Amino acid sequence: MSEHLEILPLTKAAFAPFGDVIEADPSTRRLINGGTTERYHALAKPVVIGETAPLIFNIFRGQPRQFPYAVAMMERHPFASQSFTPLSGRPFLLAVADDEGGRPGRPRVFLASPQQGVNYFPNVWHHPLMALGAVSDFLVVDRENPPENYEEFFFDTPYIVSEPSL
Numbered sequence: 001m002s003e004h005l006e007i008l009p010l011t012k013a014a015f016a017p018f019g020d021v022i023e024a025d026p027s028t029r030r031l032i033n034g035g036t037t038e039r040y041h042a043l044a045k046p047v048v049i050g051e052t053a054p055l056i057f058n059i060f061r062g063q064p065r066q067f068p069y070a071v072a073m074m075e076r077h078p079f080a081s082q083s084f085t086p087l088s089g090r091p092f093l094l095a096v097a098d099d100e101g102g103r104p105g106r107p108r109v110f111l112a113s114p115q116q117g118v119n120y121f122p123n124v125w126h127h128p129l130m131a132l133g134a135v136s137d138f139l140v141v142d143r144e145n146p147p148e149n150y151e152e153f154f155f156d157t158p159y160i161v162s163e164p165s166l
């Protein structure tokens with residue numbers, strides 16, 4: 001029997017074990033360019049582990065997920081962080097999980113606003129991009145993904161996520 005996963009609002013505190021939330025946090029604000037620009041400083045720190053490899057900027061164009069949605073698998077990148085920043089002005093869903101002896105535990109699902117991005121720490125279990133409502137673009141900063149930087153786990157029984165009320 002599949003379990004339903006509730007959808008939580010994305011907050012820095014709730015997401016802290018899994019990564020950074022990329023949003024205009026007033027505590028990071030600096031006025032620059034003669035006061036014409038607000039710099040929200042060092043919201044996340046991209047990381048590459050092991051052999052030096054370039055961090056790269058990508059655009060992921062995600063198809064919207066259909067609901068109810070089955071979270072059947074999770075993945076992780078042991079040797080680099082991975083960030084997703086929405087470019088299309090739409091919210092999106094993300095799912096993360098603790099590691100339990102080399103496999104993901106029960107996923108936690110968050111709803112990110114159009115003004116929030118995330119940076120997954122290296123080796124954090126997460127579900128691949130889940131766009132909402134329409135095809136959506138995301139700026140993704142990660143590293144060239146050699147096969148060893150990509151680990152998947154498939155659940156015996158998928159978890160179910162209902163459509164978020166937006």
Ligand SMILES: NC(=O)N[C@@H](O)C(=O)O
Pocket residue numbers: 075082126127128129145
């Ligand atoms: N495959 C790929 O690069 N995408 C995933 O890592 C993802 O998190 O969406």
Ligand code: NI
Pocket residue numbers: 075076077082126128
């Ligand atoms: Ni990923």
